[in-house]
Amino acid sequence: MPRVQTPRYCCPDLIGIEHYERWVSRDLIEEIQQLARQLRGIRVCHINSTASGGGVAEMLGSLVPLCSTLGIQADWRLITGDEQFFRVTKTFHNALQSAGLDLREEALAGYLERNRVSAEQVHDEYDVYVVHDPQPLAIRHFASTDHSKWIWRCHIDSSKPNPPTWEFVRPFVEEYDAVVFTMESFQPADLNASCLRFVPPAIDPLSTKNLELDEDLYCRVLVELGISLRKPVLLQVSRFDPWKDPLGVIRAFHLVKQEIPALQLVLAGGMATDDPQGGEMLEALRTEAAGDRDIHVFTNLGNLEINALQRAAYAIIQKSIKEGFGLVVSEVFWKRKPVVAGNAGGIPLQFPDDYQGFLVESVEECAQRLSTLLKQPAQAQGFGAAGNAKVTADFLLPRLLRDELQLFADVL
Amino acid sequence: MPRVQTPRYCCPDLIGIEHYERWVSRDLIEEIQQLARQLRGIRVCHINSTASGGGVAEMLGSLVPLCSTLGIQADWRLITGDEQFFRVTKTFHNALQSAGLDLREEALAGYLERNRVSAEQVHDEYDVYVVHDPQPLAIRHFASTDHSKWIWRCHIDSSKPNPPTWEFVRPFVEEYDAVVFTMESFQPADLNASCLRFVPPAIDPLSTKNLELDEDLYCRVLVELGISLRKPVLLQVSRFDPWKDPLGVIRAFHLVKQEIPALQLVLAGGMATDDPQGGEMLEALRTEAAGDRDIHVFTNLGNLEINALQRAAYAIIQKSIKEGFGLVVSEVFWKRKPVVAGNAGGIPLQFPDDYQGFLVESVEECAQRLSTLLKQPAQAQGFGAAGNAKVTADFLLPRLLRDELQLFADVL
Numbered sequence: 001m002p003r004v005q006t007p008r009y010c011c012p013d014l015i016g017i018e019h020y021e022r023w024v025s026r027d028l029i030e031e032i033q034q035l036a037r038q039l040r041g042i043r044v045c046h047i048n049s050t051a052s053g054g055g056v057a058e059m060l061g062s063l064v065p066l067c068s069t070l071g072i073q074a075d076w077r078l079i080t081g082d083e084q085f086f087r088v089t090k091t092f093h094n095a096l097q098s099a100g101l102d103l104r105e106e107a108l109a110g111y112l113e114r115n116r117v118s119a120e121q122v123h124d125e126y127d128v129y130v131v132h133d134p135q136p137l138a139i140r141h142f143a144s145t146d147h148s149k150w151i152w153r154c155h156i157d158s159s160k161p162n163p164p165t166w167e168f169v170r171p172f173v174e175e176y177d178a179v180v181f182t183m184e185s186f187q188p189a190d191l192n193a194s195c196l197r198f199v200p201p202a203i204d205p206l207s208t209k210n211l212e213l214d215e216d217l218y219c220r221v222l223v224e225l226g227i228s229l230r231k232p233v234l235l236q237v238s239r240f241d242p243w244k245d246p247l248g249v250i251r252a253f254h255l256v257k258q259e260i261p262a263l264q265l266v267l268a269g270g271m272a273t274d275d276p277q278g279g280e281m282l283e284a285l286r287t288e289a290a291g292d293r294d295i296h297v298f299t300n301l302g303n304l305e306i307n308a309l310q311r312a313a314y315a316i317i318q319k320s321i322k323e324g325f326g327l328v329v330s331e332v333f334w335k336r337k338p339v340v341a342g343n344a345g346g347i348p349l350q351f352p353d354d355y356q357g358f359l360v361e362s363v364e365e366c367a368q369r370l371s372t373l374l375k376q377p378a379q380a381q382g383f384g385a386a387g388n389a390k391v392t393a394d395f396l397l398p399r400l401l402r403d404e405l406q407l408f409a410d411v412l
Numbered sequence: 413m414p415r416v417q418t419p420r421y422c423c424p425d426l427i428g429i430e431h432y433e434r435w436v437s438r439d440l441i442e443e444i445q446q447l448a449r450q451l452r453g454i455r456v457c458h459i460n461s462t463a464s465g466g467g468v469a470e471m472l473g474s475l476v477p478l479c480s481t482l483g484i485q486a487d488w489r490l491i492t493g494d495e496q497f498f499r500v501t502k503t504f505h506n507a508l509q510s511a512g513l514d515l516r517e518e519a520l521a522g523y524l525e526r527n528r529v530s531a532e533q534v535h536d537e538y539d540v541y542v543v544h545d546p547q548p549l550a551i552r553h554f555a556s557t558d559h560s561k562w563i564w565r566c567h568i569d570s571s572k573p574n575p576p577t578w579e580f581v582r583p584f585v586e587e588y589d590a591v592v593f594t595m596e597s598f599q600p601a602d603l604n605a606s607c608l609r610f611v612p613p614a615i616d617p618l619s620t621k622n623l624e625l626d627e628d629l630y631c632r633v634l635v636e637l638g639i640s641l642r643k644p645v646l647l648q649v650s651r652f653d654p655w656k657d658p659l660g661v662i663r664a665f666h667l668v669k670q671e672i673p674a675l676q677l678v679l680a681g682g683m684a685t686d687d688p689q690g691g692e693m694l695e696a697l698r699t700e701a702a703g704d705r706d707i708h709v710f711t712n713l714g715n716l717e718i719n720a721l722q723r724a725a726y727a728i729i730q731k732s733i734k735e736g737f738g739l740v741v742s743e744v745f746w747k748r749k750p751v752v753a754g755n756a757g758g759i760p761l762q763f764p765d766d767y768q769g770f771l772v773e774s775v776e777e778c779a780q781r782l783s784t785l786l787k788q789p790a791q792a793q794g795f796g797a798a799g800n801a802k803v804t805a806d807f808l809l810p811r812l813l814r815d816e817l818q819l820f821a822d823v824l
Contacts (some may be wrong), residue, residue, distance in 0.1 A: 004638070014631055014641070061636060208632055217716075220620055224473060226416070229426070254747055274541070302714035303636070304629075 001118045004051045004060075004076040016069045017398065019206060024398045032398060035405035036070035041403045042408065043073045045126040047118075049135035051078055054239070056132050056155055057328045062204035063404065072405075076125070080135040081114045089135040095165035096134060096158045097243075097322050103165060108327060112138055119143040128408055131176075138172045152176040155201070157186045157345050178411050182325045183346055197407055200346060203330050203391065210305040211335055213404075218308035224401065227296055231262045232314035234370060237306055237331075240269040240281040240299075242294035243322040245342065248363045250288045250295065254317065255367035257294070260374050268298045268309055310335050315373045315380060319366055320344045328401040330395040333387025339379040340369045352386035352396065354356055413530045416463045416472075416488040424504040428481045429810065438812045442701035444810060446502035446639065447817035448482035451733045453807045454820065455485045461501065461547035461601040463490055466651070467739045468544050468567055474616035474809055475816065483815075487538070491548035493526045501547040507568045508546060509655075509734050515577060524550055530609060531555040540820055543588075550584045564588040566737045567613070569598045569757050590823050594737045595758055609819055612758060614812035615742050615803065622708040622746055630720035637717075639708055643674045644726035646782060649718055649743075651806060652681040652693040652711075655734040657754065662700045664731065669706070672786055680710045680721055722747050727785045727792060731778055732756045742807040745799025752781040762807065764798035 003243075016034055046064065050057050058078050067074035081089075088107045095103065119142030122129070128152045131137060140150045152173055158181070166188055173179060174341075178195035181187045186194065203210055219229055227233060234253060238244040246267055253265040267285065282299065289295040301309070310316070316332040316339045323345025328348050332339055341347045343359040351359060360366045373380040429444055458476065462469050466813070472488050479486035493501075495730055500519045507515065531554030542563045543549060552562045570578075570593070578600055585591060590607035591598045599608070615622055631641055639645060646665060650656040658679055662730070665677040679697065694711065701707040722728070728751045730743040735757025742762050744751055753759045755771040763771060770785075772778045785792040 014628070014635055065635065205631065208629070208636055211629065211632065215624060215627075216426070217620070220618065220623065221716070223426055223477070224620055233674075298714060302717050304633070304716040304720075305714050308716075 001047070001077045001079055006077055013311070014206070015065050017401070020396065020398045023205060023396055028402060032070070032248040032402050032405065035402065035409060036072065039405060039408055039412075040071040042127040042412065044075070044128045044130065044408065046074070046076045046130045046132065047084070047139060048076075048132035049078060049079050049081075058204075058207070058209065059400070062130075062207055063401060066376055066397070066401060067404075068348070070409075077121075079114065079118045079139065081403035084110060085114050086135075092134040092165060092169070093156060095162035096154075096169070097156055099159040099288060103109055107108045108226055109167065114254055115139050118286065124148055127412060134169065136225055137169065140175055141215045143173050146331060149177045150175070151178045151180060151407065151411065153180045154186070154229075157322065158188050159186055161188055161396065175273070180407065180408060183349065186324075186345075195411065197403075199400065199407070200395065201325050201327050202395045202397045203327060204397045205333060205334065209307050210331060211307070213307055213311055213324045215311075218311045219303055221308035222312050225296065225309075227264060227266065227312075229312075230287075231264050231294070232374060233266055233309075234315055234317055235266045235268070235309055235313035236317040236319065237268045237310065237328055238320070240267075240285065242281065243320060245319045245321050246281070246285045247288050248321075248399075248408065249317050249319050249367070250285060251363045252317070252366040252370065253295070254292075255291065255364065256370045256374070263374075264294045264296065266296045266298070266309060266313070268301050268306060291333065310337065313337060315340065315370060317366065317370070318342065318347065319360070322345065323347055326350070326355045327395075330391045333384070333391045336381075336384035336388045339387065340373070340374050350387075350390065352390045355383050355386060358383070367368055413459070413489045413491055413533045416490055426618070427477050429478065431808045432808065435617060435804055435808055437527065437548060440810055440814060444482070444814050444817065447814065447821060448484065449504050449579075451820055451824075452483040452816060453485075453535065454539040454824065456487070456490045456820065458486070458542045458544065459548045459551060460488075460544035461491050461493075461498070467736070470616075470619070470621065470814070471613055472544075473797060475813060478809070484501045484820075489533075491526065491530045493547075496522060496651065497526050498547075504546040504577060504581070505568060507574035508566075508581070509568055510572040510574060515580070515644060518552060520580065526647065527551050528554040536560055536605075536784065539824060549581065550626045551585050552587055556699045561589045562587070563566055563592060563819065563823065565592045567594055567600070569594075569734065570600050571598055572704070573600055573781070590819060592819065595761065598736075598757075607662055607823065609815075611815045611819070612807065613737050613739050613810065614762065614807045614809045615739060615746060616809045617746065619715065621719050622743060623719070625723055627718075627723075633717055633720035634724050637678060637682055637708065637710065637721075640680065641724075643676050643706070644699045644786060645676045645721075645724060646677045646727055646729055647680070647721055647725035648729040648731065649722065649740055650730065650732070652697065653678075657731045657733050658693065658697045660733075660778070661729050661731050662697060663775045664778040664782065665707065666704075667776065668782045668786070671783055675786075676706045676708065678708045678710070678721060678725070679720060680713050722749065725749060727752065729778065729782070730759065731753065732759065732773070735759055737806075738762070742803045744798070745803045748793075748796035748800045750785050750795035751799065752778055752785070762799075762802065764795070764802045767795050767798060770795070 046060050048056050064074045064076050088111050115138035119139045124145040126148055128149050130153055132153045133155055174192055179193040180197045180199050182200050184198050235250050257263050303359040310332050316337045318329055318341040319340040320326055325346030329339055329347050340358050348359055358369050427472055458472050474490050476486045498522045527550035531551045534555040536557040538560055540561050544565045547565055549759050586604055591605040592609045592611050594612050596610050625664050648661050653812055669675050722744050728749045730741055730753040732754040737758030741751055741759050760771055770781050
């Protein structure tokens with residue numbers, strides 16, 4: 001279980017709860033400071049499976065150093081494995097989201113073995129272990145800790161899991177002192193947890209993914225990527241995964257383009273290091289897009305480039321069929337962009353009340369809503385502003401930090 | 413030969429010679445505008461082997477759209493090939509820089525075949541073809557053009573080539589209407605060219621690699637990369653190639669660290685798509701760096717991230733043993749950073765007169781000069797300012813554009 005090189009020094013010039021005061025209430029800041037005083041000196045260890053790529057890694061990248069500035073020793077460790085291990089855990093991940101997948105015995109044995117080996121490096125040195133998602137779930141079972149509390153933080157929708165997979169997973173989950181799902185509707189029906197919480201994720205307005213960028217800068221990024229500044233850009237940022245439906249996005253784009261020809265589509269997908277299936281999908285959608293020079297597909301862009309694309313886009317697509325929370329929706333609402341998105345997972349929760357009509361169920365609906373936004377710029381702008389207000393109220397990092405600290409206080 | 417998606421629209425808000433007026437003389441701008449009027453309507457096609465990664469691709473990314481805003485139709489095409497082709501051309505590249513390498517007959521046959529196939533797509537539709545470096549060199553030989561002029565632009569030091577390789581290459585070179593080397597000292601002794609020019613490269617202060625960044629932004633980039641803001645950063649940005657001596661950089665760093673323990677080293681190397689040897693080197697230097705958590709190695713960072721690292725660094729290392737021009741030195745002088753560099757290729761030309769003592773020949777010298785810069789911040793700052801003045805005078809994009817347009821005017 002290697003450590004992640006999170007910045008161990010406190011860095012008050014850049015990171016510190018007071019930098020968020022311009023966006024959130026004084027009450028929330030004080031509540032956080034009060035909890036931090038109460039918890040001062042505790043040691044927390046987060047364990048997940050990837051140091052970069054994907055929402056969990058991003059959130060930990062912000063939360064862990066921020067916790068440190070508040071006097072809580074927060075660390076972050078990775079469970080590692082070979083390609084085989086990550087193939088199994090990806091299947092797990094999918095099966096908990098209800099796919100009809102069968103896991104073979106030897107795959108499960110390999111999964112358990114990897115968790116057992118990682119658990120050997122756990123020496124009861126932290127007060128709280130926070131284990132994220134299924135990959136390192138069984139570490140708690142194998143770890144010999146007497147004094148530590150264990151929290152399992154599940155980021156995916158597990159309300160309708162594949163039954164045999166869930167039966168395999170459930171005993172490991174039930175050994176935890178607390179279990180956190182993103183939303184109430186994400187929990188499996190028959191989970192027997194001693195402490196159950198629901199905590200949605202949040203975005204960090206100070207991260208390179210979200211911080212303000214000059215228009216000169218973000219336009220220049222587009223030019224260098226070969227994207228025209230003269231035709232509106234529609235953008236989907238997400239892994240190249242069937243459940244994000246990038247092929248459906250291309251089909252919807254082609255429908256809108258029949259009506260509004262001067263239009264570009266950008267698909268930008270990070271390839272997370274724990275996702276071996278991204279490559280095949282990427283090939284499929286390059287085939288689907290073949291011949292249309294207004295479609296741009298990018299992999300491996302940095303956070304600053306993603307930030308720039310989001311700021312330069314006219315409207316955002318997030319055509320998910322299945323989602324965890326779909327935090328990218330909050331990222332783009334933060335940048336005041338209108339969004340047409342699949343009615344899945346946590347996405348509706350992030351949509352402002354008056355704009356729920358932009359949640360769609362099909363390629364045709366997606367195309368129709370995009371067309372509306374393109375023809376009615378004032379509505380598009382109002383939608384973006386309402387989205388920004390919603391994120392400001394509910395989905396910024398300080399709220400998430402408060403919820404985490406509250407949970408630590410409750411389990412200890 | 414696929415096209416590169418360079419922005420075909422003119423983009424006067426961002427790109428246009430007038431945006432450079434704040435840095436260069438009014439006379440130079442007028443000279444460029446005068447040449448552009450004279451050449452208006454000509455069609456120019458650049459051919460190279462990679463659309464991203466490496467100095468040539470970067471320069472074309474700036475020059476090609478800028479030319480278009482001046483009424484010259486500039487295009488950019490790529491020669492493509494399989495891994496075998498690029499292995500051969502990389503060997504070529506090395507052999508022209510004097511390595512004792514033997515190229516086997518069938519490798520040469522494959523090289524010529526790839527050039528012949530690419531030449532089939534050349535239909536005399538441009539007034540000037542500019543062919544960069546050895547990869548697409550032989551296209552001119554196979555292309556049936558009656559009216560076009562052909563320029564070979566060699567970016568590497570070919571003054572002491574491997575004799576059999578040069579004998580193979582020379583007839584292809586001598587078919588060109590003009591040949592351009594970066595510096596006089598880079599030409600082979602026995603080249604018989606009808607028109608020979610020497611044009612050093614230049615940096616684009618408006619590109620994402622060089623444009624001004626807020627301190628908040630570039631510091632945040634460091635934090636997210638896991639780099640401390642509390643210890644000075646020494647930085648080398650270059651491909652992981654033996655001639656950039658990254659292993660020597662690590663050894664020099666360890667020497668300096670004995671004296672000044674609170675220090676970090678960042679090695680950031682883009683992996684160009686036409687360089688199959690980068691992977692092995694990367695592994696070697698990860699071994700050399702093993703165990704030192706103050707050494708950070710990054711691949712595949714975006715231009716904005718590189719820009720941020722350069723701005724955040726205390727001093728720059730460019731410990732090249734062989735170089736073409738080493739334009740990265742101008743990039744960091746532009747950012748007012750002091751540089752300790754190998755006395756190779758075009759590097760000395762970029763150094764301000766009073767600071768030639770920071771050109772080094774060994775690991776020990778490199779360590780000693782870095783130590784001086786770390787102990788004498790005022791000298792380090794003066795050095796950076798002198799570097800900036802030198803770049804402003806000699807190595808900004810408008811000067812390069814003027815030289816290119818002048819050459820077009822002369823050959824047509």
